[in-house]
Amino acid sequence: MSHFSYQDGVLHAESTPLPQIADAFGTPTYVYSKAALLENFNAYANACKGRDALVCYAMKANSNLAILDLLAREGAGFDIVSGGELLRVIAAGGDPGKVIFSGVGKTVGEMKLALEKGILCFNVESIPELHRLNEVAGAMGKRAPVSLRVNPNVDAKTHPYISTGLKSNKFGIAFDDALEAYRTAARLPHLAVVGIDCHIGSQLLDDAPLLEALDKLIDLIDTLAAVGIVLHHLDIGGGIGINYGAAGDDPPVAVGEYLGRLFARIDAWRADKHGGQPIKVIFEPGRSIVGNAGVLLMSVEFLKPGEEKNFCVVDAAMNDMMRPTLYEAWMAVQPVVPRSGKPVTYDIVGPICESGDWLARGRDLSLVPGDLLAMMTAGAYGMTMASNYNTRARPAEVIVDGDQVHLVRKRENPVDLFELESLLK
Numbered sequence: 061m062s063h064f065s066y067q068d069g070v071l072h073a074e075s076t077p078l079p080q081i082a083d084a085f086g087t088p089t090y091v092y093s094k095a096a097l098l099e100n101f102n103a104y105a106n107a108c109k110g111r112d113a114l115v116c117y118a119m120k121a122n123s124n125l126a127i128l129d130l131l132a133r134e135g136a137g138f139d140i141v142s143g144g145e146l147l148r149v150i151a152a153g154g155d156p157g158k159v160i161f162s163g164v165g166k167t168v169g170e171m172k173l174a175l176e177k178g179i180l181c182f183n184v185e186s187i188p189e190l191h192r193l194n195e196v197a198g199a200m201g202k203r204a205p206v207s208l209r210v211n212p213n214v215d216a217k218t219h220p221y222i223s224t225g226l227k228s229n230k231f232g233i234a235f236d237d238a239l240e241a242y243r244t245a246a247r248l249p250h251l252a253v254v255g256i257d258c259h260i261g262s263q264l265l266d267d268a269p270l271l272e273a274l275d276k277l278i279d280l281i282d283t284l285a286a287v288g289i290v291l292h293h294l295d296i297g298g299g300i301g302i303n304y305g306a307a308g309d310d311p312p313v314a315v316g317e318y319l320g321r322l323f324a325r326i327d328a329w330r331a332d333k334h335g336g337q338p339i340k341v342i343f344e345p346g347r348s349i350v351g352n353a354g355v356l357l358m359s360v361e362f363l364k365p366g367e368e369k370n371f372c373v374v375d376a377a378m379n380d381m382m383r384p385t386l387y388e389a390w391m392a393v394q395p396v397v398p399r400s401g402k403p404v405t406y407d408i409v410g411p412i413c414e415s416g417d418w419l420a421r422g423r424d425l426s427l428v429p430g431d432l433l434a435m436m437t438a439g440a441y442g443m444t445m446a447s448n449y450n451t452r453a454r455p456a457e458v459i460v461d462g463d464q465v466h467l468v469r470k471r472e473n474p475v476d477l478f479e480l481e482s483l484l485k
């Protein structure tokens with residue numbers, strides 16, 4: 061169910077009217093629903109009940125400390141891609157022992173930090189990374205827990221920029237090279253081989269490619285077991301898509317159903333080949349936890365009729381929400397208080413000096429300057445991908461809990477944006 065709905069003609073987050081948030085905190089502001097966050101996480105947690113499974117929230121989707129704290133309290137682990145993200149987990153009270161570290165370019169400093177903090181596992185993406193991690197762990201007198209991210213060469217059928225499981229992508233170790241890579245890892249004295257991992261892409265609307273990748277991983281685990289490399293966990297990555305509401309979009313796979321199909325396959329395999337011995341299963345969902353839990357609230361500054369197009373200039377821009385311009389992603393934009401006048405077709409654009417600064421195109425809306433708009437389903441890859449281009453201060457973030465509104469990130473102050481800079485002496 062959506063936690064953003066019209067009540068008496070006004071768009072609400074839970075039971076809070078969005079105009080109240082605009083009055084209190086200004087615009088643009090990211091507004092998240094606590095109930096939606098919990099509901100989305102619990103779709104995973106409930107499907108994993110009674111099993112040896114861990115949901116490691118991919119915090120690149122939204123790394124606000126309050127959201128991390130909320131999910132950590134529900135039992136979430138975290139999938140990180142930088143030392144900075146690990147520091148966020150710790151600042152939010154998350155358990156480093158439930159952290160997995162993905163990414164193709166982990167630095168020595170990041171490896172040291174992660175080893176010091178005692179993370180669950182490094183998802184290693186290349187042979188040179190194995191050697192670097194072995195050296196760093198050796199110098200610290202530690203053994204690094206390692207899972208190899210295998211690239212199964214499966215077409216995730218998503219946007220090319222967010223497809224990660226093909227040979228042409230930079231991610232992971234090629235499926236055909238994986239056995240040799242595991243042999244190398246097993247020989248290195250300061251590594252402990254514990255698992256296998258893949259992540260084939262994001263915004264997947266069909267679970268067939270994920271199940272195909274799972275079958276390939278299962279085969280590889282058996283091949284490894286036959287040469288004496290026994291793995292303790294299987295990480296199938298994230299990637300389940302969400303409904304952005306575009307006309308003609310397929311509905312995304314339901315989380316509970318996908319996990320059910322996946323566990324059924326895993327259980328049948330373990331019963332058949334491993335005497336029923338279970339294997340720990342890890343998931344790395346991002347978008348499906350936070351995406352529909354957030355909206356970007358913005359105000360109309362000017363309406364600019366044109367010969368070819370009519371522009372609606374708003375106070376949010378591509379720096380606040382990059383998805384439309386980066387992926388030509390379609391994001392729904394709704395009036396907070398709909399008007400009855402005749403609609404006009406607008407391109408909704410921001411004030412940035414780029415023609416690519418658009419948030420939505422060809423939308424029929426009845427508007428006057430000062431109206432509030434909400435970009436829906438904006439909780440994932442919104443604020444985390446925001447930049448300060450044009451010295452624009454990034455938005456405030458609030459979490460709504462019923463009729464309570466909590467400011468969880470203040471709006472930036474433009475002056476702070478150049479605080480780290482200095483003039484030539």
Ligand SMILES: Cc1ncc(COP(=O)(O)O)c(C=O)c1O
Pocket residue numbers: 118121139162163224259261262263297298299300344345346347348
């Ligand atoms: C390694 C890894 N894990 C998990 C995710 C989360 O993906 P999603 O937000 O599509 O669930 C990503 C992003 O695609 C990723 O790169």
Ligand SMILES: N[C@@H](CCCC[NH3+])C(=O)O
Pocket residue numbers: 120222262263383387440441445
């Ligand atoms: N940033 C992307 C998803 C990237 C997934 C990260 N591997 C999006 O907004 O759709």
